[in-house]
Amino acid sequence: MNPDKVVREKLERFTDLPNIGPASAGDFVRLGFTHPRELAGADPRALYDTLCRLSGSRHDPCVLDVFMSVTDFLEGNPPRPWWQYTEQRKHRYGDLRDAGVPAAARKLSRSSRLVESETPAACVAQEQ
Secondary structure (H helix, E strand, O other): OOHHHOOOOOOOOHHHOOOOOHHHHHHHHHOOOOOHHHHOOOOHHHHHHHHHHHHOOOOOOHHHHHHHHHHHHHOOOOOOOHHHHHHHHHHHHOOOOOOOOOHHHHHHHHHHHOOOOOOHHHHHHHHO
């Protein structure tokens, strides 16, 4: 959901969270969550690494930015666009290549499935 439209008191679905569309909502289900409030206190890097392991591929780093935005919001901070977390993510976590991905999947992902990108434009298409 667009951060400007989030209503903290009405968090019933994952898509009620800031920056969460259907694809990211599905990621939370894949990670074993059933309600948005279950994400309170979650470690965004652990969520990202687990998602990469479960899928067998490294997700774009903007996914971690989205997870950071959600956990920050659930800590009581105002909703903000995910791209406002990019610099913080780069500073905190550095290079995310190969994060949480088994060696066999890394080899495949480099050859055919992933495009290395740090630009918000590359991530916007994932949530639209």
